[in-house]
Amino acid sequence: MNDKRLSRRQFLHGAAWAAGATVLVACAPAIAPGAPAESGAATGGEAAAEGQSVSLMNWDEIGGTPFETVINAYSEATGVQVEVQPSPAQDYETRMRTMIAGGTAPDIMRINDDFVRGYTYEKTLLDLTPFLERDGITGEEYFKTVYDFPRQPTGEYTAWSVGCQPTVVFYNKTMFEEAGVPLPPTTWTDENWKFADFLEAAQALTVEGERWGALVYSATGFETVFPVANGEPSGIYSFDGAEFTLANPKSVEAIQWVADLTCVHGVQPEWGVVTRSGAPNQLFAAGQLGMYFNVFGVAPYMRQNATEFVWDIAPSPGEEDQKSIATIVCFCVPIVSQNPDGAWDLLSYMSGPEGAKIFADSGAFIPPLREMATYMVENNGDQPPEHIELVIDALENSVTENFSAYIERARSFYRGELELVYTCQSSAEDALGGIREEVERALAGEI
Template sequence: MNATTRFNASPSNTSTLSRRAFVGIGGAAAASMLAGCSGSTSGGSGSKSMTFLNDSDVQDNPFGKAVEAFQKKSGITVEVQPVPSDYDTKFRTVLSGGKPPDLIKINDDYVKGMSATGALLDLNTYIKRDKLDTSHYPQELYDFPKQADGKHTAWVIAHSPRLIYYNVDAFKEAGLELPPTTWSSEGWTWDDFRSTAQKLTIKGKRFGGLIYLDTGFEQTFAINNGSPTGIFAGDGSSFTLSEPKAAEAIQWATDLTCKYHVQPAWGDLQSTNADLQLFTQGKLAMMFSQFSTLPYLAENVKDFTFDVAPPPAGPADQKTESSVITYAIPTKAENPDAAWELLKFLTSQEGGKFFVEGNMWLSMDDRALQYLSKPPAHVELFAEAVKHSTLPNQTNNTLGARQIYRPMLDDVYNCNKTAEQVLQTAKPRVDQSLKQQG
């Protein structure tokens, strides 16, 4: 679910996994120290310092400002250790070592597999000890890191919902009604979206829509087409994207290119930020993308007005997926108490305000959502998206599974094979990979 570092102009999430997903922070190559009030280096509840492994530098962005505020408030010094390239390798190396950092960025796809190894600390002790009030957190996102045995082995600090960004001026020029301004399916179904995209498309000048570049469409559109589980079975043991309703959703999105010619060709979207550049240049009228895209668009859209709408309603539902920004405390961390205090702060209203005001992510504490600001005119739809959320089920080896089926889907997106053919071919290998430890 997480994504690639795509540009430096906008603060955002920075996982380094998928070319098709999440807009990220520009990372610095050198490690940085966020200096705060200094203190002792002893572990336990009296710790006044901690180390923090992250997949990018956090200086000069909302995350860094939140960490600075925490240091001033707590007196705990936070040493951020950014790893802007090949983070997954570094992450695994330090987690298996004898002295890991006190807090680590963890791709949400790793949580279940790493939890099974015992490498991640169960946070239930802290949650219960502090009588933490989680009533202001989105329940599904809060529960995401919980394991089948009840352990709470990671912590979602923020999230980034997906909506449809659209060019208001293009709609008006085409004489089209604008998409709904509330979470509604009225006049906004898959058929409506396709029909609208056809009317917005001007051959050689502008494409009407873009769905299949952001990998969040896999889960979202599969569920909205009536798939019971989306990409993976509820227990994470099998690959269900290959089942008929889910495969139909993949094919529907692909047909926007291969059959209706209203979506850019797959090969033309593989350069960095190709979708964002097309949109800001007025060459793309609608696209499915995350909240964290907003800073880039706000800075680079010059010649038209843009707004957001819910994803079009499928035959069965109208959900969307948020990318979840997830952190964990290693079991072997020397200063787990300090790391926990930072996690609590980042998910508080005070800490979350930094993310929301900076258009980086949405806060886990819904009280911080009051700081959402325009543009776009209907930015509040991102907050509303929380009530319409779907998340892929966890597996022990999600990354291994995706390394198999996503490259195979290129044949679909390039109009060479059907989604059913490719996903059915992929299923035995993916199912086998899900039996392995990621």
């Protein structure tokens, strides 16, 4: 492990990892009207007409990823072509809005799960309910959190999930054993795994100048998971999306506790270290973190790069409650789509048994179909994590962020204030309390 360890100075000069290539791949048919699937799970590809085409925009290159594999498999089955249009993540939202407004949007677009409600409010997304009803999809075969996520207060389904990434705690099992620290639980329980237990383990694992015991605040999902665990059931926003409940006492306490891992206890890397591109993953893979809170989607990276020690996953610590947050991998069909039938057929293939099996084999995220998620767990083989079944427990105990139509604006107010907390320049009470009025006005669409 020593030859993989980086000094803090060396680490700060390390390059971020990235991969991908621009591709034009074949894929996705249109659905012939009136041909419902035989089961309640979306399958796709049943009514493709050769020679049709579908366009899809993603915020990452898909070359060499499971998305490319699924698309190629679908193309082989249908003979239908799709142009994949990658768009740089840094200006994706701007380009997405511009293309929809100009009527030039592709048939399918990757959409940030945080912003589905806002786009729906602007009436820019197609309601997929007629496709679900036609194909007899009721949600019984899907994880409830994932299936219910795209459903809007109006009853519309304006997005569709092809997978999800629940949050877990990655931990360096070798480090735990060498330090004589009790291992975290391997099932979804907070017995001997409260906030205090987590902190005690982080302190025992920290070696000043060499490694840190934990990293939590680099994954924004902690803004929901830790306040909910601490007794604020709604997390960042109230269930109706009107109140900024991250400024409530229980949430403030949880945010301060996480910040104090750095500011008081010195067991978490400084904010300036973890905000560098790729830094959190690199730190864990280099053996410089004992515990690392993040979505399960980083597991493939760890399998390739965290090879000098044994690692596993555990639940996030509990307090009054114990939850995960499910980051939804979702796509939408813009209202200006030229081929909505073909768009749905591609999406139903990606989320159905054929596509879900490919995603499951890759281990990149959890398929929305329970059957395929179980398949993924049962076919993990000898590769880490040893207790991969915990991701199913994480999904069963997951929540999603409560949304409003103006969440983008609201977030722009409070995230900057949180950085003052993370950099030890302000208390969570002062920072969040001071911005509460502005955030709630933003949530109401007043500013």
